[in-house]
Amino acid sequence: MKRENSPFKIAVILTLAVLVLLAALVTINKMKSNSNTETTYDKQPPIEGQPTLGDSNAPITVVEFGDFKCPSCKAWGETIYPQLLSDYVDTGKVKFSYINVLFHGDESKLGSLAGEAVYKQNPESYWIFHKELFKAQPSENHDGLWITNEKILEIAKTIPEIDVQQLQNDLENQSGLEEVNKDEKLVEEFKVESTPSIMVNGTMLEDPFDYKKIKSLIDKELEESK
Numbered sequence: 001m002k003r004e005n006s007p008f009k010i011a012v013i014l015t016l017a018v019l020v021l022l023a024a025l026v027t028i029n030k031m032k033s034n035s036n037t038e039t040t041y042d043k044q045p046p047i048e049g050q051p052t053l054g055d056s057n058a059p060i061t062v063v064e065f066g067d068f069k070c071p072s073c074k075a076w077g078e079t080i081y082p083q084l085l086s087d088y089v090d091t092g093k094v095k096f097s098y099i100n101v102l103f104h105g106d107e108s109k110l111g112s113l114a115g116e117a118v119y120k121q122n123p124e125s126y127w128i129f130h131k132e133l134f135k136a137q138p139s140e141n142h143d144g145l146w147i148t149n150e151k152i153l154e155i156a157k158t159i160p161e162i163d164v165q166q167l168q169n170d171l172e173n174q175s176g177l178e179e180v181n182k183d184e185k186l187v188e189e190f191k192v193e194s195t196p197s198i199m200v201n202g203t204m205l206e207d208p209f210d211y212k213k214i215k216s217l218i219d220k221e222l223e224e225s226k
């Protein structure tokens with residue numbers, strides 16, 4: 001036993017402990033200051049079988065994780081989406097896919113099942129139906145029941161390309177369930193916690209309404225894809 005070394009050892013241990021503590025504090029602060037940045041995944045959500053707008057060869061993919069019951073998704077669709085469409089989708093730079101999120105329970109699920117059924121019938125009609133269903137979301141009391149079989153069929157009847165009887169059967173049989181389950185798995189995999197969640201290639205936006213950020217991410221990816 002070299003007892004005479006003990007004070008020195010204690011001093012070393014204390015110093016190390018202080019250093020570890022400081023490092024931990026720095027890390028915590030860093031995490032805090034980074035909490036406003038985007039999350040980048042190693043891969044993009046696979047979009048096979050998902051409603052997708054735009055040129056299939058477009059170099060960039062933007063994915064919306066959305067919920068027909070969610071008021072922010074309606075707002076996003078009315079404010080950010082039209083800009084994205086005219087700046088990037090119509091110009092062949094971006095393809096845009098929509099993946100269902102079921103955060104509002106049965107109504108989210110019914111809306112999603114309807115969307116999948118319409119998409120299966122006619123991919124073009126899907127986007128009209130999508131827009132009309134969001135349009136039907138009441139601006140007040142959106143938490144009240146509004147996505148019903150009746151509402152879905154009422155909207156479908158206004159879109160000539162939709163076979164309403166087929167849609168009705170598909171809703172009764174939950175024909176789109178497999179697709180909806182697939183979407184739910186992606187929601188889990190990409191840790192979607194709020195809607196809308198927007199991804200540009202593999203990067204999840206911190207604020208989906210920050211169009212400047214969306215633009216800069218797309219432009220950066222376009223530059224890299226050259």
Ligand code: CA
Pocket residue numbers: 049050051098099100116179180183
């Ligand atoms: Ca889907």
